[in-house]
Amino acid sequence: MRSVVLAGLRAHLLRLVLTGLVVVLSVGFTAATLILTDSLDAGSRRELAAGAEGVDLAVLPPPDATLSEADLDAIAGLDGVAAAAPRQEATVHTADADGRIDPFGYARVLAPPLGTSIEGDGVVLDRRSAERLGLGVGEEITVAADGSAELVALPITALADPSSDAGDDPEITASWEVVRELADPAGASRVDLRLADGAGTAAVRAALPGDLEALTGPELAQRLVDASSQREALRIPLLMLGAVSLIVAAFVIANTFRILVAQRTRELALLRTVGATRRQVLRGVLAESAAVGLAGSLAGVAAGALTALAVGSLLDASLVLTVTGTTVAWSVVIGVLMTVGSALLPARSATRVSPLAALQAVPDGADSRTAGRVRAVLGVLAMVAGALLQVAGAAAGTSGGGMGLVAVVFGAAVCFLGLLILGPTMVPPLVRMLGGIAARLSGGSRSTADLATANAVRNPRRVAATTAALLIGVTTVAGFLTVVESARDSVSVVVDGRVPADFAVRTATAEPIPDAVARAVEELPEIGSVVEDGGDVLAVDAAGGVDGDDARAAIVAATADHPELSVQSFAQRRADFEQDLNEAVNVVLAILALALVIAFIGIANTLSLSVHERTREIGLLRALGLTRRQTRIMLGVEAALMGAVAAVVGSAAGALFAWAAVSSIEELEFVVPWGLLALSGAVATVLGVLASIAPGQRAARTSPVVALAAE
Template sequence: MFRTALRNVLAHKARLLMTVLAVMLGVAFVSGTLVFTNTISDAFQNSSAKGFDQVDVAVVPKYQDSAGDKVGKLPDLTQDMLDKAAGVPGAASATGVVGGFTAVADKHGKLVGGNWQSRGGNYWGTKDARYPLTSGHAPHGANEVLLDAKTAQRAGYKVGDTVRLSVDGPVLTPTVAGVFTTDDGNVTAGGSLALFDTPTAQKLFDKKGTYDEIDVKAKPGTGQAALKDALDKALPTQKVKTTTGQKLAADQAKAIADSMSSMKQGLLVFAGIALFVGTFIIANTFTMLVAQRTKELALMRAVGASRRQVTRSVLIEAFVVGAVAGVAGLAAGIGIGAGLRALVGSFGASMPDGPLVISPGTVAAALAVGILITMLAAWLPGRRAARIPPVAAMNSVHAQATTKSLVLRNTIGALFTAAGAAVTVAATSMDASSGEAPMGLGAVLLIIGVFVLTPLLSRPLIAAAAPLLRAFGVSGKLARQNSVRNPRRTAATASALMIGLTLITGMTVMAGSLQSSIDKMAASAIRADYVVSMANHSPLSPDVARKIAATDGVSASSPLRNAESRIDGKTEFVTGVDGASIAELTDLKVDRGRFTVGGNDVVVDKDRAKEYGWTPGSHFTAHFEDGKAQTLTVAGIYDGNDMIRGIMLDDKVLTPHLRRPADMQVMVKTVDGASTATKDRLASALGSNPAIKIQDKKDISDDIAQMFTMMLNMVYGLLGMAVIVAVLGVINTLAMSVFERSQEIGMLRAIGLDRRSVKRMVRLESLVISLFGGVLGIGLGVFFGWAAGELLGTTMPTYELVLPWGRLALFLLLAGVVGILAAMWPARRAARLNMLTAIKAE
């Protein structure tokens, strides 16, 4: 039986090649994902470990207890603590570290590095082992700065050049005093690092005389644990905590692995979809191969082979095919992993140096996935073939599906479909957090139900295309009949395409609807012409709001100054605004009371009012970070949204309680309205700072749209794998159809049907099957897009369903193109059949 199975594998090379391709694509995606994420994770972990070479023990502030009415905040690491740390037994040196966001502009005024990876810090003393200088000298005073070598190279700076940078808003123009190298993970990932001398860094990052962290280096012969114990005895443990360098490196490695985990899971989901689609193709292929060998298998049964041996023969074939596909997929996956790393680099995000990581787990996963998926898909055709009675098989009386089995299948499909639709619809009435799981369950049940019902649905839906097919004469009529000749096989082929289009359509509908709702939210909630913020959404210096208010043409402006407070023992963020201007800059619907902010009067959103039981006129006490409390009065309650929500009070009341006032945004209204000239005037007033974004409503919407577009393009690219696998499935189905109808095609040729008409018949059959899958996929995708939108609508009042008719038509056209392309080889093969040979075929 083993030799027979191997012979059968080699006897059908072309069709088995397509099966190998289908499995290989899915395996390649899985192994490529594992290689890519393992490589990046390993490179960053090695880089972070090098970054801790100069740290044996790190001392950081400990959060104060936030119980009661105290607001949790970080205590300062003082110079006295630094001196004590340097003097403990076993300490060779102690370095005070200060850092924060620092945007560096290139010579064209554009931001260098990623928004979140643009950092600044302090250079310690004349020689700092953390950052070896390659040229220049250590910085001295506020007019000198060091740049990392990669940033200097990308931006074209050298020692002696003047560089434009910003920490929290105002533009600085120091001279490049030197260039250094670093293993800092942010820099190796494409970010930038600027270093100042310690007093300058402390002033810029508002840490005058204090530090964010103290890094202690041990003397030779002193272990990290011993040094940590000595520091714990010397320093006030109620204010600080100590961590060894080994623990920091391990924590950093775990954080990197965790951050890569979500990317890995997302990519593996798409690989799973491709493999799921490929399962249909493998099942179809083995059904075809078993159908070709029906008499052969019956003869084997007649001479003594058992049902189990016949099934095992088919599974051995599947094992061989899966093993070959697994090895080929692993090789392709290694190439994909290397290509993805190069692709990330081409987008400007350079990766740390390191080898391509091919772990034993990746090899095992590739082979296991390839073999198990193939054997699972081949099991049912093998079992079905073994159950055909030998006499019936030898007489070509193939076992057709009984009426009872069809009724059972349709009943199960109808139950799953009804249950899935009911659960999905029910989930739309829940809130977003509790409705996610039921909606996911409903989607799975509905897709399974539609898949089971697809053979039943194929006849009426394909029959609807009959009027169009009549235009093609005999070829069109034959194509319609052929496409419903074997409903189960047609359904399996259409389902492969259906799944991919369901996901693509659902994502497109959701993205378009969300974008429309955000546009409406921005238009309805904001009257301001512009919103000013930092490029990475870090806090702005209060100087920015003052400069904007003093700019010609500005009629009203207000900062949005967030601060932590304690209300009724709970931590609550409040927002300080310009009480005189905020009503003119926003357009929030007032639910109760009046929209008045000033003195002790505040406005709150409906959610906060409901949570605390407030009504207009209610009084509450807020405790601030300076330990002082203030009684505030609720003047009005408004409808909040994702852009503006929470407790708003006058910044004149809030600011005196803050140690370091900082604004998240500044809202601006101008006399002339939003225009290019007005925007340029505001940018000029802020020093043409690359770290600051000045956005009108359209810019805000475009920013969000860009994010959705990027996500959609990624999804389209990843789901393209499933579509390619579906194309292979259509080719397999048509090849099977042509094989089964060889005698029929020969007869048609003999009575006058020319080769062109034969080709047209096969192409139309392929087109009908593909469009059938496309209609099902788009219909399900629209339904899921609607359902997910209804769920999101519970937290987004401006949400409404928007159907992108143009893209939906494009998706249907894509399904048709898939059908036409997939039919090229089977149609050519059918047209080239020898008439006499085909007529004699059994």
């Protein structure tokens, strides 16, 4: 059978190329995610471990405590200690453009590591924040300790690269004296020691009070790495999105092998005639799928590594690509198992080919069988169970630790599984309905549209499987867009519901806003009304006909003596939120586009194989007068119908799933983005049409003489 398998691979090489490309894309995304997160994590570990270089011993206080100045003096005065560097991180508020304390703006102030020192009030600011804030050496960054109304101007003496665990907030390195004044609670989180020549760590450990913990340099490095590694925060969401592409790829691969098995009925029957057993036929088909999966997975790992290098270079120019054997092994295993698993059912159907089939004409692949009664019952039960779970989750809301949302997600998965099971029953009637509409709108090409509709539904299982690949992508995109637009629309509802005003005056301290300030703002001619909300917020409305910028400038002037009071425009807050939301949406949609690309390949693959098995039929139609243009239109309409069905069903399912998810989250209002859903549906339909171009060209080149040739 080995030679038979190799011969089969050579004979059907071109047909398997698109299947291999599907494996490359899906496995490539998985490999890129694993390699990128491994590379970023390895770089983070190296940088964090470097923070412990030169440290002979690190002394830590008991849990939930800090080291006082007396503790630091006592530790620095121990015999054998050559140098001591207190370490602490203070979280402070930054000042906004008005020079006020921003209650939503934060910065990290760090004490310098052992072996470095910063004199006076000068600080080192990270380059990324300096560029974003427009600050440079010689200028000042203004901060305030948490809960304090006193602004502190810190002169910038140097710029440095941000640390590996730096977030979006500015990172400031300052002297211990500055950090000590800003830290809350006061004191050091640890003190790093460099021992004198000849001093032993055991002796220093023994001299420490019993409630203090001492770590060697390597132990400290490991502690820092374990506490700061955040690769799962990036890896898990990406892998969850990648799972969508793997599922879509599985449907495409299964459909491809199902068609290939149907086309090779006579070949398989001849093998059975000359003595091949069912087990050998099964092994042969699975061996072909394993070969495709292995080749595609290896190419996918290579493509993933290049993608990870490109993306990682944008995130960190100094990134060193880290490709581990575990990552390669997992990526290849996932690709091979996905391919072989997807081909398992088609391979089992191949074992049922009778030797007598070798005496029959080669079938055209048509299969008029619809879903059986058991399948229909299972599909309905799954959809009902999933719908009940979603309704229960939506009713539960966020109570019980967010279990309502968990129930919604699980219910959506079960419901969608039922939808896929019912595919062979649901898709053909929808195709006929849309095909009828297309026929009525096509005018003189009605006969061509009718032919396309008949071809699309002649094999219910195949059209359902082909549509399912695109359906998964459209449903995911539609659901995501609906949730995003609901969140976007709810921003105004949530914000205005809490503070229904044009502006909010907030205090950054625990002290309430003085009554004199509230009266001064209320008496401004540019202000219409002022409502106090809880003592720490003033909800301010501009007077009728007053420009918003003028009203805000008046409020800022009235509160000039109170740097702890910030004046916020809700219009600007909403704009900032939408900008952040749009950036996240663009990233997720770019990833989900991979699933649509794989589905596009699946439709092209199905149509290409369908054209091959319908050569005689197309030749006969050409002999009866079907023109090349009509042939291309027929294939295009056929593909458009599959794309349109996926668009309609996927958009409806995605919107319903999103409704349950939004309903399970308090303070969110459900909004249907009709325009975006229509756009995603149009994209799905256009993808179907584009996928038909190459198969349509091939079909159009079919000569009418082919109809007279015997196979």
